[in-house]
Amino acid sequence: MFAAPVLAVIALVFVLPTLLALGLSVTDYSIYALADWSNLRFVGFGNFTDLLATPLFWRALGNTAVFAALGVPMAIGTSLFTALLLNDATVRWKPLWRVALFAPYVTGIVATAVVWRFLLNTRFGLLNWLLAQIEVAPVDWLGDPRWSIPAILLFVTWKVFGYNMIVFTAALATVPQDLMEAARLDGAGAWTRFRHVTLPAIGPTLLLATVLSVAGFLQLFAEPYVMTLGGPSQSTVTILYFMFDEGFKWWNLGQASTVAFVLLLLILSLTLIQTRIGRRYEWL
Structure with missing residues (x-):
């Protein structure tokens, strides 16, 4: 009874739109259907077969995979490393450092992207000016396909790592200090203590952060949209960017709904795989 209001809201803002989108994914719903419902036709799995035959979809899927494969380790690694540094008892002004490093996460993404x-x-640009000081030729960070993805990954990592840093900081506070002290007295080094004491203790938090980071990187949109418009040469077009173009540039809303469900299935599959790995290592 107490959960009923929350479940009703979830049903209204998530379940119902999801079911409606599923219905659109099996139609050719477009701008013509918006004007006249009689133009709406049922196409079954036609949108899915058309999607698989679209080269740009596979390009977007590959770009998204690269973003996730490179971005998740970068985001998790930097945030965990920073949390470990701030967990050191010798570090001064910890609250100030935490607020400063967390600030990019709560800053408007469009403004920071600009x-x-x-x-x-x-x-x-400041980065090329710094390179010029060491006599390195300027790099076309956002106009060269070789550098566009690394440039966006650098920005995204800077933008999101503060959230995971705060989460890891809270998790590190729960590490049993008696086990840590016993390991130290037994002569265990810093890496051994981290591997056998800290990592198992923060395992569930690490799994949660990884699941959320994977889902976040698979849904990249604002960053490439603001910084590169999917270029150069479609090197930064992501699944969500492709879905946006299909739905709101070409008004092919049936195809866009199909892309949304493909992305949903991809995120769900990866989440289940990560959860199973977490259970294997007794993190759940």
Whole structure:
């Protein structure tokens, strides 16, 4: 009874739209159907077969896989390393450092993306100015397909790692200090203590952060949209960017709903795999 209001809200804002989108995914719903419902036709799995035959979809899927494969370790690694540093008793002004490092996460993504576009500008960007000081030729960070993904990954890692850092900081506070002290007295080094004491203790938190990070990187949209518009040469088009174009640029809403369900199935599958791995290592 107490959960009923919350479940009703979830049903209204998530379950119902999801079912409606599923219904759209088996139709050719487009701008013509918006004008006249009589133009709406049932196409079954036609959208799915058309999607599999679209080269840009596979390009977007590959780009998204690269973003996730490189971005998740970067985001998790930097946030965990920073949390371990701030967990050191000798570090001063810990609250100040935590607020400063967490601030990018709560800053507007469009505003920060625009600032980073200026920082990465080929002619007058700060990063190329620093490279010029060591006599390195300027890099076209956002205009060269070789550098566009690394540039966006650098921005995204800076933007999101503060959240995981706070989560890991809270998890590190729960590590049993008696076990840590016993390991130290037994002569265990820093890496051994981390591997056999800290890591098992924060395992569930690490799993949660990884699941959320994978889902987040698979849903990248605002960053490439603001910084590169999917370019250069479609090197930063992601699944969500492709879905946006299909739905709101070409008004092919049936196809866009199909892309949404493909992304849902992909995230769900990876989440189940990660959960199973967590159970194997007794993190759940």
